[in-house]
Amino acid sequence: MNLFFFLMSILYGIVKFLHINFTTFVLNGYPVGLWVAYLIVAVVEVLLVFALSMVTVIIIIYVFRKYMADAQNRIGPNRVGPWGTLQLIADVFKLIQKQDIIPTTADRTAYKVAPYIVFTPVVLGFILIPFGNVSILNLMVVNFNYTILFLVAFMTVAPVGEIIGGLASHNKFSLYGALRSAAQDMGFEVPMLISLISVIVLAGSYNANEIVTAQKYIPFIIPEILGFLVFFLAMIGRQSIPPFDLPESGSELVSGFSTEYSGMRYGIFYMGNFGFMALSAFVVAVVYLGGWEGPIFPGTVWLIIKGAVFIFIFLLTWISLGRVRIDQLLQLGWKYLLPLSILNLLISAGIAIYFGGVF
């Protein structure tokens, strides 16, 4: 059972309770009340997912700031709200107030649209994450047979916004940022997809929820440790966080693709990046660590714990590592990750043939 039907049944219960008869008017053969109910549920769902992703982003940015400050002998945000928890909200208000500067030579439409291309797929990605099972209720906004495929598609679209923003800015540093972003995405996307395919081979399904249930006894990290490493590294690379923050590369390219961006447009890039971090942590947890499967605690708690572990690893690499050079990055992607992921695919195909019943 889906979250959608769950919300529908709640609405149905409310309607019954209020003794409203919504079968009086008919449109396209269905009662109008049903259309309205669908619409309400859809809006509620969208708001839920949006709120979920936003809250995740706010928490991650706060934790990131505090964690980084702790590692660097600083206190971190401590003025706005209790323990500085409202700092990000204050920052967002500040960014909204700022003048929205668009360079005169920029491609205005592309320049304006680019931050949303980064941000929207990240929020959409949260729709497809299986957040657990409450008896027969699937905590998954959308559940169909190809969720993993769509998840990857969303994660592939997001960095395109960086490329568009960099090219549209009409700035040499932005141009370089965009070109690096393109090179980096290509270098990491292929090994990421191939190691994902080996998971799909093992699980025998494209459905995220079924991939999770396939890991009830053995999480895929055990038979596919190689694939996990490749996928995890590729995920760090796709997020453009250090050590793979080449598109931004603060000290070389000023600020890379986002050099010309200011105000809330920059803020949306920023939120999109941290949203992407949360999304990729959840994806790694779902695909390799068995998502919401786990003893004692409810599934959602398990997923959040596993996701948080990955987020902390992401932050730790961010804090402690330097930036790689572009040739080293491409070498890593094409020379090491790609052959490893293909090897992993062969191994998991073998496992699927000989020990298929285990999963």
Add this chain to the structure above:
Amino acid sequence: MEDKVIEVNFGPQHPSTHGVLRIKVKLDGEIIVDAQPVIGYLHRNAEKLAEMGGYPKGMIYIDRLDYVAALNMELGYVLAVESLMDVQVPERAQWIRMMMVELNREASHLIWLGTHGLDMGMLTPFFYCFRERERILRIFDEITGSRLLYNYFAIGGVYSDITPKAMDMIREWTEDFIPKLEEIQSILGKSYIYVSRTKGVGVLTREDVLSYGVTGPMQRASGINRDVRKDSPYLYYDKINFDVPTRTEGDVYARFLVRIEEMRQSARIVRQILDKLPAGDHYNKKYSKPMLVRLKATGEAYVPTESPKGEFGIHLIGDGSSIPYRVRIRSPSFANLSSIPTMLKGYKIADLTAAVSSIDPVFGEVDR
């Protein structure tokens, strides 16, 4: 081929230029075809200004040359003036000067280490370095009353004696510093990413170094064992033990290792001075303050000193009046910067920041 080359201006407003360096870079994709440094954005006419006041007044402009190692700059000036006028300096004052200069060398190298980390994309070592530098600045604050520009060395000695509290602070610092330095070094030097990005990057051969007049840690990283403190000792550098670290690779990583080792040696020097510091006056009573403005001199003097960036010296010419006829500054960063085209040609954009920060330029001194 020609149309593929893009010309990009790195600076003068750019996060990794350490001030206002501008590098005109011609890029073919990610590869640097040509790089030309453009300087002069911080020109303040320090030489001419120093020629307009009396001998003691020149100090405040000299202070502002290399503002992260102001005491080293002051020392160069003070030694030149004293050699011009044959001023006798009490022993204690000379030892104090040595100690302060070595402490300031540490502070300068710590800034370099932190910003070098930033240029390599590492934020964290920056804070560790500034934490350590802060302790040195507190010592300076206790002794001189200032944290950045001290105006502490005077003709004939130093302005104030070292207090017992300051002695304790320095002693405590010498005990704590080396483990902290090792911690910072391990963040960079044990990181595979850092090492692979710096080895073989920005190479200057022995011949390049000699032809450009590159001095200081850059020179010693290219295999030339030359340190003014050892070769023509000033102050009492001949009475203490220290090593001059050298490497032969001539790349960014070698400079990193040389500077780190220099910091160890500086701490060693400070520790020795603490034991040797004699009692006595901290300045020559003959050159008390009212006397200073009437100082006159004739002749020429040049005293080379080893500043954190390289050989720093001031060429003074006196014409018999109380105002120096010429104050010529030999600034090490200026000569070191001229090696940029050689260091960068054929490397990648990312190597630009690594190589430029390995020069450790400070623009107060380059543009003067």
